[in-house]
Amino acid sequence: MRDPDLLIDEALDAEERELLRSMGEESGFLTQSLAVLQGPTGWVKVVIMIAQAVMFLAGVWTAWHFFNAVEPVQQLRWGLPSAVLLIVSIIMKMALIPSLEANRLMRELKRIELQLARSSGSS
Known part of the structure; x- marks a missing residue:
């Protein structure tokens, strides 16, 4: 079976291909992650990231x-909070993944919208 991207590329004329290439390739993970921290809800995500970092550092502490405790009671006293803090830290980090995916989806929808506008304009 042929790659859908190749089929789309073959259907586009040279001008549209050049326009899509000028939009650039999909940005890297770090760039996409930092883009999540922008926009109208960016401040909320910054607060989540700060809280996540504090919980992670407290969990490591x-x-x-x-690991330095000798008595079982001391191990429980430090181990349970450590596990809870690290798990909550991971949950908070994973809460940002839907925003990352939504940004990727919006970028693809904009590319499709551009293609539709170009095709309707040439007809």
């Missing part, structure tokens, strides 16, 4: 004490 409590894990350090857990």
Whole structure:
């Protein structure tokens, strides 16, 4: 079966191909991640990232004490908070993934919209 991207590329004329290439390739993960922190809800995501970083650092700190503890009670006292903090840290980080995917989807929709506008304009 042929690649859908190749079929689309063959259907476009040279001018449209050049326009799509000028839009650039999909940006890297770091660029996409930083783009999530912009826009009208960017401040909320910045707060989430700061809280996530604080929880992660606290989880690492409590894990350090857990591994240095000798008594089982001390291990429980440091181990349980460590596990909870690290798990909540991961959950908060994963809460930002839908925004990342939404940004990627909006970029693709804009490319399709551009293609539709170009094709309707040439007819």
